[in-house]
Every structure is written in C-alpha cells, then in structure tokens.
Amino acid sequence: MKSELIKQSINLFVEKGFSATSIQDIVDTIGVTKGSFYYHFKSKEALLMDIHSHYIDDLLKRQKTILDTEKSHKDKLIAIVELIIVDIEKQGAVGRVYFREIRHLKEENAAVIRQKRADFRNNIEVLLKEGIRANEFRRELQPKIITFAILGITNWSYQWFSVEGSLTVKELSAMYTDFILHGIQSPNASN
Amino acid sequence: MKSELIKQSINLFVEKGFSATSIQDIVDTIGVTKGSFYYHFKSKEALLMDIHSHYIDDLLKRQKTILDTEKSHKDKLIAIVELIIVDIEKQGAVGRVYFREIRHLKEENAAVIRQKRADFRNNIEVLLKEGIRANEFRRELQPKIITFAILGITNWSYQWFSVEGSLTVKELSAMYTDFILHGIQSPNASN
Amino acid sequence: MKSELIKQSINLFVEKGFSATSIQDIVDTIGVTKGSFYYHFKSKEALLMDIHSHYIDDLLKRQKTILDTEKSHKDKLIAIVELIIVDIEKQGAVGRVYFREIRHLKEENAAVIRQKRADFRNNIEVLLKEGIRANEFRRELQPKIITFAILGITNWSYQWFSVEGSLTVKELSAMYTDFILHGIQSPNASN
Amino acid sequence: MKSELIKQSINLFVEKGFSATSIQDIVDTIGVTKGSFYYHFKSKEALLMDIHSHYIDDLLKRQKTILDTEKSHKDKLIAIVELIIVDIEKQGAVGRVYFREIRHLKEENAAVIRQKRADFRNNIEVLLKEGIRANEFRRELQPKIITFAILGITNWSYQWFSVEGSLTVKELSAMYTDFILHGIQSPNASN
C-alpha cells in the first residue's frame, strides 16, 4: 500500500505539480483515508523525499555498474546516455517529478539529493576528462560544460518524449549517442 | 506598478514555484495590498499567462529577425542558440518560470503557449531540414529529434548556469554552438 | 444616469439578490465606473433605501387616491387589489426587491419603511373593519388576519406571475377580487 | 454536529439572509472551526440545498399522507392548509429560508427543488379540479390560479406570523380555511 501511494502520487505530481496535489487527491485515487497516509509517511515532504531518494540511488547504482563494466570511455558514455533515455519508458513519470520538484524538499533533504545529483554529474565529468586525456575526445572541450550539455539533451527528453509515438527509446538513444559522439570525439578517433 | 508586480512575482516563482507562491508573498515584496494585485490582474493564472505570453512572443520576434537577417543555415543556427543562451543573463528568471510552470496555465491558455512553443521549435526544425538539403548538415540526422537535442542543451542551461560564475554567457554560447555544429555538420562542410 | 443605475440595479437584485450583486455588476451594465456610482449614491444601502422609499411612497399615494375616490367599501377593496396586481406589469421587478430585500436596510431605514408598510396594511384593515360594521363583510372575520390573507394573495403573485403568459394582469386581478369577495362578503350582501 | 450546523445556519439565514451570512458566522454560533464545516458540507450552497431538500421532501410526504387519508375534497384541502400553517410553529425558520433563498442554489439544484415545489402545487391544483368536477367547489374557478392564491395566503404567513403573539397557529389555520372555503365553495355545497 505504501508503494501504491508512491505510485499514484507520482502520477499526480506529474499532472498537477507537487504543491497543487493534495494528500486528499492522493488517497482518493486508491480509496483510503488521509489518516492512512500519515501512518506510512511522516509528511507530504517525506513522501517527496522518498521518491527522490529512490530515484537517484537507483540511478547512481546503475551508473556505477556501467563504469565498472564497460571498457572504453566511449562505451561507458554510450551506456550512461542509454541508461537515462531508456528509463523514460519505465520511469518517465518519476523522472519528471525528480527534475521538477526538488524545490519542495526542505533544505536539509534537498542538500542530500543535490549532493547525489552532483555525484552522478561528476562521474560523467570525470569520464569525459579521462576520455580527453586518452585522446578519445577533443582536447578543447570543457568537461564540466559538456556534461551539462549531455544532461540537457537526455533530461530534456523527459519533457517531450512520448512513449506512444512511433519512435522507440532505443532509437532515440542511438540518435543521441551518435549526435553526442560527433560533438565530442577527436577527428582521429576510430569510430 | 503592474510591471513591478510581474518582476517580483517572477523572482518568487523561480524561488518557490508558482503554486507555493501566494499573492500575499508577491504584494508583500513591493508593499501594496492584495486588492491592488487584483486591480491589475484578473487572477493569479492571468499573471502567469502574461509572463508566458510576453516571453515567447519576444523570443519568436527575435527568432524571426535572425531567420530574416542571417545568411547561411549555420549562421542562423548559431544566432538562435546564442539568442537563447545569452538571454539567461537578462531573462534567466523568466525563462525558468517559462520552462517549469506552463502546467499551471488553464488548458485554454496553455494551448496558446504550446502552439507558439511549437512554432519556435518548428522554425529550428525547418532550418535543420534546409541545412541538410543544402548539404551543410549531415544527411542521416532526424531534424525533429535533433531540434529537441539542441533545445535540451540550451534550455537546460537555465537550470544550472549561474551568472555569478567565471564563465560568461558569450563563452557558454560559443562552446555550445561548437559542440552542436560538430554534432551535426557534414564532414565535407567548410567550417 | 441615476435613474439608469436604479433601473439596472433592480434587475440585478431580482436576479441575484442584493448581497450577491456587487457595485461592479451594476456599473458594468451601463458601462460606467464605480466612482460614478458613489457620486450618485452615498452607499449601496442608500441605493436600496431609495428603491424602497419610492416604491412604498408611490403605493401609499395611489392607495390614498383610491380611498378618497371610490365609494363603497367593496369598490375600495377591489381597487386596492387591482392596484397591487396590475402593478406587476409595470413594477414587477421593484416589487420583488421590495418584498425580499428589506432585511438589507440598516435598522434606522428599515424602521421607516416598516412603518409605511404598516400604514398601507392598516388602511386595508380599517377598510375591512368599516365594511364589517356596515354589514358588507362577514361579522366573524378578524380584519387584521384577513388583511394579511389578502396581501398574501396579491404579494405572492409577484413570485410566480409571468407577464409573458396568456393570462393578463387584468384577468388575474378580476379572479382574485372575485375570490376574495366570496371569502369575506356577508351572505346578504348584494353582489 | 452536522444537524447543529444546519439548525444554527437556518436561524442566521432568516436573520441576515443567505449571502450575508458567512461560514464564520455559522461556526461561531456553535464554537467550531471553519474546517469543521467543510468536513460536513461540500460547500455553503450544499448546506442550503440540504435545507431545501429536507423541507420539501418532508412537506411532500405529509401532503401525500393527507391525500391518501382524508375523505372529501374539502377535508383534504383543509388538512393541507393546516399542514402549512401549523408548521410555522415548528418549522417557521426553515420555511422562511425555503421561500426566500432558492435563488442561491445553483441552477442544477434549483431545478430539482423547483420540480418538487411544482409537484406540491400541482397536487393542490388537481384536488381543486376534482372538487369542482364533484360540484363541491365553484365551477367558474381557475384551479391553477386559485392554487396560487391559497399558497399566497399560507406562505405569506411565514413572513408576518409571530408565534409569540396571542393568536395560535390552530386559530390562524381555522380562520384561513374558513376564508378560503367561503371563497371557493359552491353555494349549494353542504357546509
């Protein structure tokens, strides 16, 4: 039931936003009472934190697996882009909450999430730096800025990509890795 | 005074979000009363619509100027990317409201804004198509998808870029046009 | 313009009630501003008092004319009933305001109107008394109570009678005087 | 507590009118908070609808009992008049709300109440028609119009009758049935 509450609240947060969604709205979708909600969550904000934590923890874990498993910098990067994009299909709604509603965490919790986000981002930045040093990626790139560009491309997809369209997430992911690699690879890198 | 209300409300919307910002919050910042707010705006949503309308109208107008003025497809694209990025400095806050709060427009108004957003996007898509036909951009690109990638890069900047940092918007803009052009230009295109 | 304000406000008061009608509603119907309203009326309540005063003063004046002019008690009564009923056509809206909104006068003004209403009623009561003494009307009637019955019949008409129907006010008035006279006349009275 | 809210709100509606009575006024009389009110009623209008529904449903039920129980048309009519008048004592306040505030129901609800009012009225009209056919009542009467006259007499009583006066509701009811029967009975009807 706790997970049911989470699931439905995510849908509502996507649709109406965190502030505009009331506890009543949430419990109504699964036909329980507000009292019940407060048995499972200390507060509305605690629910939001729960959503954020699970999402970023899961992302970090899978990113780590990729970094530990894939061989070349290029392959690692491809896998990470794919990780984010392909997730739209399974986790599109959570993702949208994650990107939009961090503002509504209390500072104490927001700091925790921001740190993990920074870790995720930093892992990509380090990857780019190493790829540059290894001559796989262009020397003149600023890793920090390019990391933001890559995240912009992938994260923005959560705003417009529709799983109901004819394009699959796999195809989108392929197009974006191609685009990104063209953008960063050294001319002499073997494609 | 109406413009003062708009200005302050934008700051608050960025900081706390539309829903979490009360009319009281807004009028307090400039020391007038709620009644005054409602003399100038029919509703809170009308204020938000006002912000959205002005922003996108301005953007479309400047985009049109670029398309009418710049010569090559490449130059047009560069100018449009610059338009969005350099704006962060002057209009960063409005932009953030614009990207995040469209949800809180009532359907009727949201439809108007969505259409204009689609126009803006479509102008870029057409530009890419023509650039491909002119052999300036790579043949295998899907204009629609690449348009979203470009907008992802530029729009996402509004979420992280800080005017207080050492990087200027001009520099950021240069890096991103470079990255994007590498990503889309034909190998045989004269750089 | 003052009379225009009165006319339109009466329509609105009938439709939505005094409290639910705002000054804004009133001035909107004739396209002027609120400031204008306050040039002509000291307050919203003053407008309502104006309506009440004119209505009852006019009614009393015409009642007096009848009492001074008509000969028999029966004819006087018939004329008074006709006075109220036939007015529906010309003054139906004012009448409805007059019957429903006295509550919203401030005590001081309400007292004035209540007194005039009592006068109007009392004139009928006296008429009945004299008719009874003159053996025109039944001895066992209680004048005060029968007065209320007569006013109930006539005043209630303002709630349901529609000038658009096929029945004319003249016809209605005839039916009601017939009904009332049957109710009160002595069996031996010459019809 | 819900019924306490209803009871007190009726008193306030009588005194100040529906629009001029605030939720705060209502809850203050029984010392609870506004939140509480909204736990029990969806809206202020819902409370008003509640009052209207109960009142007319009760009236219709008792009218039906009378029509099913009493024998002659005359007795039925007497009982119905009595039903309305005697009620002043127990339900005077509700009645006044019922007669005055239907305007503040939203159209959807008003239609329901209006239909039931029409049913109540129609039952009397049918009764008159049958009484005429049975030669109990005068042939020249228009049942629809006389129905309104009768209701005018009875309903208007709610506006002026005071239970504190020396006249009892039983006495008033007797006077009015006498007056009405004189108004409608055939000369040859056995009294």
Place this chain on the structure above:
DNA sequence: GATGAATGAGTCTTCATTCAT
C-alpha cells in the same frame, strides 16, 4: 460628473496535520 488606482476587511474554500478510537 467621472475615472483609475488603491485599500483593507472579509469571503468561501483548501489543506497538511493530529488524534482518539
């Protein structure tokens, strides 16, 4: 005579949260 701008008190309503049962 009329307007535009502002006020401040008040309106209905919503909501996160609590707690006894």
Place this chain on the structure above:
DNA sequence: GATGAATGAAGACTCATTCAT
C-alpha cells in the same frame, strides 16, 4: 493498520468604499 472528525493557518479572490485628478 486504518478511520472519522476536527483544527488552524493560509489560499485565491471579491467588494464596498475612498480619493486625487
């Protein structure tokens, strides 16, 4: 685990009224 009832603070919005121009 869950409910029903209540709270109190806050929310968007309305309105009668005022006043300088």
